[in-house]
Amino acid sequence: MPSVEKIIEDEISSPSVFKEKHKLYPEYTPSSLPHREKQLKQLAQLFKSFFSSPGEEMQRVMLVGSFGTGKTVTSKLFGASASSLASRNGIRLKYVHVNCYKSRTLPQIIYNISLDLGITLPQRGLSAQELMRGLIEELERRNTYAIVALDEFDYFALMSSGLNSIYVLVRAYDEYVNKKKRLHFIFISRSISTLENIDPSSSTYFLKNIVEFSPYTYSELYDILKERADEALYPGVISDDELKYISMIEGYDKGGSGSARTALEILVRAGESADSEKRSSITLDDIRKAHVIVKPELAMLQDQVSALDRHELVLYLSVIKALKGSGSGFVRIGDVEKIYRVLCEAYNLQPRRHTQVYTHILELRSMGFIQTKSSGKGFRGKSTLIGISAAPLYVLESKVEELLKRE
Ligand SMILES: Nc1ncnc2c1ncn2[C@@H]1O[C@H](COP(=O)(O)OP(=O)(O)OP(=O)(O)O)[C@@H](O)[C@H]1O
Ligand SMILES: [Mg+2]
Structure with missing residues (x-):
């Protein structure tokens, strides 16, 4: 057996089909989002009044769609662009993304929003309402606005001891009638059925501004994969037919789940399969193998x-x-x-x-x-x-x- 160091060295230095692999990972935010223009426009429409008269109204918007349909990435891209647009107009706006799987209670959520905004609130001893008040006053003092995205919100709605918690969020400004509304919310959820149990006096606020994310079709997935593959893989690594094949497996109109996440994961795994066999291009069998890894039920x-x-x-x-x-x-x-x-x-x-x-x-x-x-x-x-x-x-x-x- 060659030395362990040699084995590791050979592997590390062996060529790869990936030019920039990280660009296929879920946490990477691409600069363009094919087939999400409509949703971005809808979001812009809903925040239009913020730009013409900031602070006049509190915006509460809901993004709804099944897994892998681009809700998270669209929200992040919208937030980043909205902040830079605001700053060009002399408005201080920050976008904060909170994952409710990680921040599970209302105090945790408010605490993490503050942390992201560089505001330190006392970590203990305050109720959610008191924390919220602290946050609102600090935003006022700093003349800053915030768009807060609460991702996996259905989980929070389901778990939160919380109908009352949701009330505190959506009606944060009820007691500040004359103050500028500096906190705005984007709620992100897989379905609205989990939100139907919420007290109507809260739910009407976000259920009236819904932006829908439909599962991607075959041809939509193809466009997405094509763009992402061009960025992440070396030229010639994957053919159009192979990209179409992945799109076919996942395309909603072809019986797939319509998830860009799954399609991208298949692409990553197929590339890894080619790498492991030291081939310079991806084959259909690499894709089939990747599909089984990504969808273990196929192994069954x-x-x-x-x-x-x-x-x-x-x-x-x-x-x-x-x-x-x-x-x-x-x-x-x-x-x-x-x-x-x-x-x-x-x-x-x-x-x-x-x-x-x-x-x-x-x-x-x-x-x-x-x-x-x-x-x-x-x-x-x-x-x-x-x-x-x-x-x-x-x-x-x-x-x-x-x-x-x-x-
Ligand atoms: N239109 C698109 N163009 C390019 N990449 C996309 C597009 N839509 C989604 N993606 C990519 O697909 C993956 C999944 O997207 P995202 O995480 O936004 O889905 P989601 O709707 O939030 O899913 P979930 O409900 O499971 O959280 C990410 O890697 C994202 O970058
Ligand atoms: Mg998401």
Whole structure:
């Protein structure tokens, strides 16, 4: 064995597909957000009066959407731009981002907001209301405004001993009718159903200004991935078809969850897989492998293959082989059937007719073993295209062949 130092040194100095890997991490804020222009505009609209007459009104806005739809990143980017715009207009505005998983009680939240603003409040002995008063007075004294984003707010709403806590937040200025409203809130939540239990006298304040984040579609994810990959990977590391393949797996309109987070994570893991094998580009199998890591339930699927009967196994093997042969993400059902007929002979099975094969394909799809899509109209007419994202093809192939050998 080479020396430990040599092993580590070789690994560290080996080339990588990543130019700037950190640019794919969730905590990195990209400079542009494709397909979130509408949400940014809505936010700007809701804060418009702040810029024309700061302090006149307290803004309370709610961002709602499922996981990975860009709520956090949009809020941060909006906050950063709003602060610099304000400063150019001579207004002192700061953006504060609070994660309610970390700051779980109202006093903690107010304390952390203050800390971020450089305001020190006594850590003990004061009630939430007293802390809030301290914060408001200090903002007044410093002639400063703040936009506070409360991220994972549904968690806070659920846990907070708190309907009263929410009241303290949203109606912070009730007792200061004549004071300038210096605290503004962006609440971020995955759904509004968790907020329905909140006392209407509080919830009406944020439920009337809702900005919705819909799950990303296939083509939206492609645009996002393309931009982020260009920044983070060396040129030529990943092809358009491979980026489209990831977008297909995750695209909401293709049955995926529509999460940019998951799509980016698949990209990172696929790149790591290429790195680990010292290859200079990412392959479809790297993506399949990454998909399994990111979605562990797919590993379970690989085990479930053993529940398929012989006929289904042969058909599944035909799809695997057709995909391997084509080197692309999807193949035509006709091409699968050609291989299927040859394999049936090899495994001593009577091949089924097209309509039956098609029914089996639909079954395999509903069990999650394969994905299908329509080819759209081509020169050979419309056809069903079949793909597999559950695992790298070579893993599935050896698994299925082993099962077929057993019987
Ligand atoms: N339109 C976009 N363009 C580029 N990157 C995006 C876009 N939308 C989301 N992302 C990226 O996807 C990841 C997830 O986004 P974000 O954390 O904002 O989602 P979220 O809606 O807050 O999800 P959650 O509810 O799980 O917190 C981040 O890495 C973010 O940078
Ligand atoms: Mg978030």
